[in-house]
Amino acid sequence: MTAEIDSLVVAPAPVQDHVWWRRIDRRTPVRPGIRMPWVDGAASSAAVPDPMVAHEFAIECVAVTPETPGITSFTFRRRDGVALGFRPGQYLNVAFPVDPDGGLRERNYSLSSSPVDPSAFRLTIQREDTGAVSRWAHEHVRPGTALEALGPLGGFHLPDVDRRARYLLLAGGVGITPLISMARTLHALDGTADVVVLYHASTPRDFAFARELRILDETDPRFTVGFSLGDRPSPEWRGLTGRISAESLDALVPDACGRRVYACGPAGYLERTAAAVEAVGVSPLAFFTECFDDTAPEPRTEQSQAAEPQTTQRPVTTGPGAVSSATAAAAPADAPTASALPAPAPSAPPRTPAPVRDVADTRHWVTFARTGTSAPVETADSLLQAGRRAGVPLRSNCSSGMCGTCKVGLLAGEVTMDHSGGIRRREIDAGTILLCCSTPEGDVVVDA
Structure with a gap:
């Protein structure tokens, strides 16, 4: 599954400002499974802050790193000097001063860094030519830029303790951002694990973090990383091709049904992914998704016409169970497992006749x-x-009072x-x- 990585072609990117990888041999991990540093008894817990409940704080950009021609990572620190504690896979709500009159537009962006490295944190943003906020971020956010943030948010994250630690991370396009946080965290932790990353993109130059993922595949025997170009032919590509399907998933990850599966990407990608993982026997209780999409269209106004495209704005998280939440905000901050969430609501609920109020109605x-x-x-x-x-037609992602949509x-x-x-x-x-x-x-x- 790793042979195709040698032929990966990506746009050149500068060396990361910090080295997150290390070489691990099969004898290095000694602890069974994975245990997050903030869990009682875990090593180095004093150096990694506990995950925080959502709150407001100011952030300042300290570095800008191109990942692909259209995706950029922005490294931030909190202006109050406090380290940000979060779970790998969560996101921040950031207010951007895009409007000329000083008005703010809020967007949710995934944290692509690992909480194990608390010195700074990263948000990775894909530029959309018709998206006012993403264009503003790419053109104006530079070292020294100060913004307002709310978070950490989201229930699409790794469990705090997992003795089996067998994961399948499925990414479509910019959906790699929360999954790279998971991958970096798992790599940084000691312990036994078995992690497969399968990343789909439209062109050879659209694979963000490609160099890091290749190094991860080469230096950590617990990881297997594969790249697939989807169904768009490219003369410079000699690796995997084809959209995700039950057949390709069964061929690449024959033990998928025994793994905890995390998938992130556009709605169409997740629809195909859901069908594929169900066909290969993955339990709904082990399948977690986050979609960069909204569940209902926004009313068309002059302001919304200039807003970010629906495919990149806000993460929508789903998972097993019947808790009405996109990010399981109702769960305590130290909950040891990922959120239990329902499938997303339909984007256009059927319209019913308007009810007529009876004079005796006390509702x-x-x-x-x-x-x-x-x-x-x-x-x-x-x-x-x-x-x-x-x-x-109402916009909503989480139904739990966390995402703000x-x-x-x-x-x-x-x-x-x-x-x-x-x-x-x-x-x-x-x-x-x-x-x-x-x-x-x-x-x-x-x-x-």
Whole structure:
């Protein structure tokens, strides 16, 4: 599976500003499985900060590293000097001063560095020509640039303790960003593990972190790394080709059904991946995904027309179980396993006839001002659930109050909001709420 790596062609990139790899022979790991440094009893726990709950802080860029012609990594540090504690695979919500009037646009970007190296952290961003935020980041973020951040966020991460530690990391395009954080972390930790990384990209020059992944494959016998070009022919490519499928997955990773599988990429890639892993016998309880997509379209306004494309903005996390959360924010910060999440909601829920309120109806109702739709809110339902049931196209990724995608203004009435860090204090003070975790105290009107 590693033969095709020798023919990998990528754009030249500068040497990383820190060396994260080491040569390991098969006798080096002594601990069975993997144990994160912040777990009691793990080695070097004092040097690695505990994962933090989501909070606000200021960050400053200290380095810019091109990864491919369209993908750049930005190395940051916290301006207060505190090391950022996070789990490998999580992301930050960053506010960018893109608008000429000083307005901020928020985007979620995965942390591509390892929490085992707490001196700084990295965000890796793919430039989209039609994306205002990614273009601004590529053109304006330089050493010294200060931004506001919220996080760490997300339940798409490795478990804190895993005695088996057998993983399959599947990446499509820029979906490699949270997975490279996982790979770097697993490589940095001692212990027995068996990790396969399978990375799909559109062209030979679109493989980010290719040099590092090759070194990882060559220096750590616990890792096997493969690259595939998908179904677009290229005369300079002599490696694996073809989209991910049950046949290719079974040929490359015949023991996939015995691994914990993490997949990240665009929605189309994840649809094919889900079908493939199900066909080869992977349990739904062992399959975790994060999609750089939204579950519902945003209303077309002058501002949203210039916003980031739906395929690169915000991670949407899914996994096993029935907990309504994209990032399992409700779980304690020291939860030892990855999140249990449902499949993403359909992007366009079927529209039902608008309900008519009866004079004897004692339920609270929500009115969505932009669409003019009113709907009852059933007991224990959120405003998001009520709106979707009424056919209102509402954006939401996590449904747990963490990602911030469903922020709207509260125009009238009062709500109880039990969020998990996905909204800033100043936004709450200004009358902004999260639909997914807000329940009404009476009739309400929202700006959606």
